[in-house]
Amino acid sequence: MNIASTTAVQSATAATQSSTSDAVNIAVLKKALDVQASAALGLIQALPQPQVPPLATEGSIGTQVNTFA
Template sequence: MDVALSNSIVSTATALASRENSDALNIRVLKKALDIQASSAATLLQALPQPPLATSGSLGTQVNTFA
Protein backbone atom coordinates (compact mmCIF):
# COMPACT_ATOMS: atom_id res chain seq x y z
CA MET A 1 0.00 0.00 0.00
CA ASP A 2 1.31 3.43 -0.92
CA VAL A 3 2.30 5.68 2.02
CA ALA A 4 0.87 8.76 0.32
CA LEU A 5 -2.45 7.00 -0.10
CA SER A 6 -2.45 6.00 3.57
CA ASN A 7 -1.66 9.56 4.62
CA SER A 8 -4.43 10.82 2.37
CA ILE A 9 -6.95 8.41 3.89
CA VAL A 10 -5.92 9.38 7.43
CA SER A 11 -6.06 13.07 6.54
CA THR A 12 -9.52 12.69 5.02
CA ALA A 13 -10.82 10.74 8.01
CA THR A 14 -9.43 13.33 10.42
CA ALA A 15 -10.99 16.18 8.43
CA LEU A 16 -14.39 14.44 8.39
CA ALA A 17 -14.28 13.79 12.13
CA SER A 18 -13.33 17.40 12.76
CA ARG A 19 -16.16 18.61 10.52
CA GLU A 20 -18.69 16.42 12.34
CA ASN A 21 -17.60 17.85 15.68
CA SER A 22 -17.78 21.36 14.27
CA ASP A 23 -21.25 20.72 12.85
CA ALA A 24 -22.48 19.35 16.17
CA LEU A 25 -21.13 22.37 18.00
CA ASN A 26 -22.71 24.76 15.49
CA ILE A 27 -26.07 23.03 15.86
CA ARG A 28 -25.85 23.23 19.65
CA VAL A 29 -25.09 26.95 19.48
CA LEU A 30 -27.96 27.48 17.03
CA LYS A 31 -30.41 25.64 19.32
CA LYS A 32 -29.27 27.71 22.30
CA ALA A 33 -29.70 30.94 20.32
CA LEU A 34 -33.20 29.89 19.21
CA ASP A 35 -34.15 29.06 22.81
CA ILE A 36 -32.95 32.47 23.99
CA GLN A 37 -34.83 34.17 21.15
CA ALA A 38 -38.04 32.28 21.96
CA SER A 39 -37.72 33.19 25.62
CA SER A 40 -37.19 36.86 24.77
CA ALA A 41 -40.19 36.88 22.43
CA ALA A 42 -42.39 35.28 25.10
CA THR A 43 -41.27 37.88 27.62
CA LEU A 44 -42.07 40.70 25.21
CA LEU A 45 -45.51 39.26 24.46
CA GLN A 46 -46.30 38.94 28.16
CA ALA A 47 -45.26 42.55 28.71
CA LEU A 48 -47.91 43.84 26.29
CA PRO A 49 -51.01 45.25 27.98
CA GLN A 50 -54.22 43.30 27.48
CA PRO A 51 -56.82 45.39 25.63
CA PRO A 52 -60.25 45.52 27.23
CA LEU A 53 -62.92 43.39 25.60
CA ALA A 54 -65.89 45.05 23.91
CA THR A 55 -69.01 44.88 26.09
CA SER A 56 -71.51 46.96 24.14
CA GLY A 57 -72.37 47.74 20.52
CA SER A 58 -72.15 45.46 17.52
CA LEU A 59 -68.41 45.69 16.92
CA GLY A 60 -66.57 42.90 18.71
CA THR A 61 -69.53 41.55 20.67
CA GLN A 62 -71.13 39.30 18.06
CA VAL A 63 -69.74 36.31 16.17
CA ASN A 64 -70.85 35.72 12.59
CA THR A 65 -71.22 31.95 12.40
CA PHE A 66 -72.26 32.01 8.73
CA ALA A 67 -69.01 33.45 7.39
Protein backbone atom coordinates in the same frame (compact mmCIF):
# COMPACT_ATOMS: atom_id res chain seq x y z
CA MET B 1 7.15 5.51 9.08
CA ASN B 2 4.81 8.37 9.97
CA ILE B 3 1.22 7.38 9.18
CA ALA B 4 -0.16 10.84 10.02
CA SER B 5 1.10 12.17 6.72
CA THR B 6 -0.93 9.79 4.56
CA THR B 7 -3.93 11.22 2.75
CA ALA B 8 -6.29 8.56 4.10
CA VAL B 9 -5.49 9.49 7.69
CA GLN B 10 -5.77 13.19 6.94
CA SER B 11 -9.15 12.66 5.24
CA ALA B 12 -10.48 10.62 8.17
CA THR B 13 -9.27 13.24 10.66
CA ALA B 14 -10.85 16.05 8.65
CA ALA B 15 -14.16 14.17 8.44
CA THR B 16 -14.20 13.62 12.20
CA GLN B 17 -13.43 17.26 12.89
CA SER B 18 -16.14 18.47 10.49
CA SER B 19 -18.82 16.27 12.08
CA THR B 20 -17.80 17.55 15.53
CA SER B 21 -17.89 21.10 14.20
CA ASP B 22 -21.36 20.50 12.73
CA ALA B 23 -22.62 19.18 16.06
CA VAL B 24 -21.26 22.23 17.88
CA ASN B 25 -22.81 24.57 15.31
CA ILE B 26 -26.21 22.88 15.68
CA ALA B 27 -26.00 23.10 19.47
CA VAL B 28 -25.21 26.82 19.27
CA LEU B 29 -28.09 27.34 16.84
CA LYS B 30 -30.53 25.55 19.18
CA LYS B 31 -29.35 27.66 22.11
CA ALA B 32 -29.77 30.87 20.10
CA LEU B 33 -33.30 29.84 19.06
CA ASP B 34 -34.19 29.09 22.70
CA VAL B 35 -32.93 32.52 23.76
CA GLN B 36 -34.94 34.22 21.01
CA ALA B 37 -38.07 32.26 21.93
CA SER B 38 -37.84 33.25 25.58
CA ALA B 39 -37.21 36.90 24.64
CA ALA B 40 -40.24 36.89 22.32
CA LEU B 41 -42.39 35.33 25.03
CA GLY B 42 -41.31 38.03 27.47
CA LEU B 43 -42.23 40.75 24.98
CA ILE B 44 -45.63 39.20 24.31
CA GLN B 45 -46.35 38.89 28.02
CA ALA B 46 -45.31 42.52 28.55
CA LEU B 47 -48.08 43.75 26.23
CA PRO B 48 -50.99 45.31 28.10
CA GLN B 49 -54.17 43.27 28.12
CA PRO B 50 -57.09 44.93 26.31
CA GLN B 51 -59.68 46.44 28.64
CA VAL B 52 -63.16 45.19 27.76
CA PRO B 53 -65.88 47.34 29.30
CA PRO B 54 -68.54 45.41 31.20
CA LEU B 55 -71.90 44.95 29.50
CA ALA B 56 -74.91 46.86 30.77
CA THR B 57 -77.13 44.83 33.09
CA GLU B 58 -79.73 47.41 34.06
CA GLY B 59 -81.39 50.54 32.66
CA SER B 60 -82.63 51.28 29.18
CA ILE B 61 -79.28 51.98 27.50
CA GLY B 62 -77.52 48.89 26.26
CA THR B 63 -80.04 46.36 27.50
CA GLN B 64 -82.75 46.65 24.85
CA VAL B 65 -82.63 46.13 21.09
CA ASN B 66 -84.98 48.01 18.77
CA THR B 67 -85.80 45.86 15.74
CA PHE B 68 -87.91 48.05 13.46
CA ALA B 69 -86.91 49.36 10.09
